[in-house]
Amino acid sequence: CLDTAAAQTLGPLDLIVVDDASRDASRQSARRWLARRGRRFSRWLLLGHPENAGLAAARNAAFRAARTEAVLVLDADNLLYPRCAERLLAGLDAAGADFAYPLLERFGDDQGVMNTTPCSPAALRLGNTTDALALVRVPAWRAVGGYRPLQGWEDHDFWLRLAGAGRCGVQVPELLARYRVHMGSMLHTLTYASVGPLRAYFRSEHGVRFDGDAPTALALRRANGGGARGEAAPERARRAALALFTELVEGTP
Numbered sequence: 001c002l003d004t005a006a007a008q009t010l011g012p013l014d015l016i017v018v019d020d021a022s023r024d025a026s027r028q029s030a031r032r033w034l035a036r037r038g039r040r041f042s043r044w045l046l047l048g049h050p051e052n053a054g055l056a057a058a059r060n061a062a063f064r065a066a067r068t069e070a071v072l073v074l075d076a077d078n079l080l081y082p083r084c085a086e087r088l089l090a091g092l093d094a095a096g097a098d099f100a101y102p103l104l105e106r107f108g109d110d111q112g113v114m115n116t117t118p119c120s121p122a123a124l125r126l127g128n129t130t131d132a133l134a135l136v137r138v139p140a141w142r143a144v145g146g147y148r149p150l151q152g153w154e155d156h157d158f159w160l161r162l163a164g165a166g167r168c169g170v171q172v173p174e175l176l177a178r179y180r181v182h183m184g185s186m187l188h189t190l191t192y193a194s195v196g197p198l199r200a201y202f203r204s205e206h207g208v209r210f211d212g213d214a215p216t217a218l219a220l221r222r223a224n225g226g227g228a229r230g231e232a233a234p235e236r237a238r239r240a241a242l243a244l245f246t247e248l249v250e251g252t253p
Contacts, residue, residue, distance in 0.1 A: 002033050004079045010086040012042040016062045016071075043067070050192040056147035058153045063141050072135045077180040088135040091172035098140035098167040101130050102176035107185040110181040118171045121163040125208050130169065133177055139165045150201070151194035160206045209212035 005015060012172040015032070019027040027048055038044045047061055063071055070092065072085055084102060104114040117129040119149040124130075144161040147154050159169065201210040 001074065001076050001113060002030070004039070004081075006037050006040045007082050008080065008085045009082050010089060013040075013085065013164070014066065014068055015041045015044040016065050016227045017044070017046045017127060018058040018062050019048040020054070020058040021049045040104045047063060054149050056149040059154075060146040063136075063138060068138070068139055070135050071141070073132050075132055077182075078133050079178040079180070081176050081178075087172055087174055087176055090172055092135055092137070095168075095170040097170040098125060099134045099136040099169040100172050101134035101169065102172045102174055104112070104131055104133060105175055106181050107178055108181040113175070114170065114179060119159065119163075119169040121160075124156070124160050124163055125206060128153070128159070129209075130159050131155065131179060133179070134169070143167065150198065153198050153202070157202070157206070160202075160208075164206075 002015075002017070005013075015034075015038075017030050019030060027046070030046055034044055039132075045065055047059070047065060049061075059073060062073075070089070072088065085115060088100045088102060091097070101115055101119070103116065106112045106114055115129065116132055117123055117130050137161065142163060144165050144167070147158050148161075150157060162169070199208075199210055203210075211242070
């Protein structure tokens with residue numbers, strides 16, 4: 001994970017590593033790695049929580065410590081291809097978006113491609129279209145109060161609250177990173193154990209519908225073409241980024 005961050009073509013970069021009271025030797029390993037490779041970065045920090053505070057607290061700590069305009073959220077299960085940060089920043093700036101995310105390759109216990117659906121308010125109410133790995137502008141993170149401490153689906157909640165605040169994201173249609181799938185991850189343990197309360201929260205807070213839910217007025221409005229106004233800005237952003245990358249690809253010898 002850290003090696004792929006150091007291999008980015010974009011520079012200069014800052015690096016913030018957050019250890020959320022890990023029970024293994026992760027903090028010591030990160031400290032040794034930073035002693036060897038920290039010079040690659042303009043600035044680096046190793047933050048540690050005395051007690052496990054959860055995913056949301058770890059990400060919020062990194063954003064609060066950041067001095068850059070945007071933060072590329074990177075989990076331990078993610079691996080970056082060398083041009084990931086460079087291409088996401090180009091897409092973010094070209095579209096004037098608040099966050100940018102790539103296509104992701106799943107590997108490990110499952111294989112495939114993630115993030116294939118362009119992000120929009122309507123799509124997000126049907127399910128999470130965007131993995132945690134994204135380049136997010138710090139003012140956008142601040143505008144919605146950061147990540148909320150849920151027992152799972154923190155990213156989906158974050159994207160929905162950004163959409164509700166009129167903040168748009170853009171899909172960069174390139175395979176720029178990988179996501180390791182393993183059945184012992186937090187997603188397959190803590191999150192699945194909390195599915196009932198999480199669904200209740202997403203229904204009441206965001207109007208999300210799940211398989212088996214009764215039809216609602218929101219669903220009827222969507223079927224009749226509702227949500228077009230909310231989708232307009234993200235769709236324009238997606239088209240702008242797609243045009244930029246098409247131009248770059250066609251101009252490559």
